Amino acid sequence: MESSGPPVPSSVWNVASWRSMYPGMWSWVVQRLSAVVLLILFPFHVLNPYIAWLRLAVLALVILHGMHGLKVILTDFGFPARHQRRLLWALAAVGVAAFFALGFLRRAFWGFI
Amino acid sequence: MAAGEIRFRVRRGGGADDPEARYQTYTLRVRPRMTVLDALVAIQNGQDPSLGYRYSCRVGMCGTCALQVNGRPRWACRTRLQALGERVTLEPLTNFPVLRDLAVDMTPFFDKMKRARAWAEPTGAASSEPARIPPESRERGRIEPHIECITCGICYSACSMVGHDPAFLGPAALNRAYTLVCDSRDEIGPNRLANLADEHGIWRCHSQFNCTEACPKGISPTAAIQGLKRRAVADGAKSFVGSILRGRAPGA
């Protein structure tokens, strides 16, 4: 319309208003960022799997990325939207548990403890 | 600031007549149970008659008063000041062209309702006899959680994908379309879906749930869009299998 000005930018593209982001949005952002960081770190891990901090970082990032993916897949298959926050917290708990379980099983903590 | 006072930071300007966007501060003594809309009326009456905002019903029925309260889209008339603290920032909805101060132009929102063909289109037999859709039927169960939309635009403002792709139909139009796709009286169902299944339609949604979080009516447009996606995938799978059974290459 001629008499109107440009829209106020959406909060996601406005760093100042990140405080008002909802949990589901954070989850999405974390998934995107974890993918980018993984893409950079993973080749180094493959080249030298004995770098302890890198091993843990890759494990944590894979879990972060995977848990959000799981959330989307469950949503795709009809997980009730009214429980989406609960699903997010549940998957976060599963992720933390998986991090420690896999960390011990795969000896990823070796070198730290 | 004295006790019982709230400092409002209000975004002014931004429209074509007054393009320079700026923030103006008003301090107002508030009473218990006052809403954001009450405060705007009080500021306009007592301090600044030039303040632009919009409302009609004052009771959460018309959806015209939507704006951003502390960065989140809300209805001004149903948002109590009590829970907001001593500093409140008011801005127009994101993703809408600004008309003036807090009032936005809803044209793109309703244009997308049209693009999604967000109205029932019964033809032939369906319109000649009253349809029976029992309240306890599965069909009604699917539609029920999605019908109370009052087109306030809050979900459209909350959606990061609308901000990213201005051609995206957005949550409200797709939510409405879902009720129609599910409705046995509507006779353009499959065509309706084909019209929605592209990169500016259902596939643009990334299941972020911003619309679900923001909708004051408790509607989940995300769930509606997921329902449309499932139907689109089922339709695609059916035609894929069908074309193989008919001995032709899929898509040919």
Ligand code: SF4
């Ligand atoms: S779905 Fe909810 S937030 Fe979106 S326009 Fe309708 S009532 Fe408003």
Ligand code: FES
């Ligand atoms: S004024 Fe009608 S919904 Fe707020």
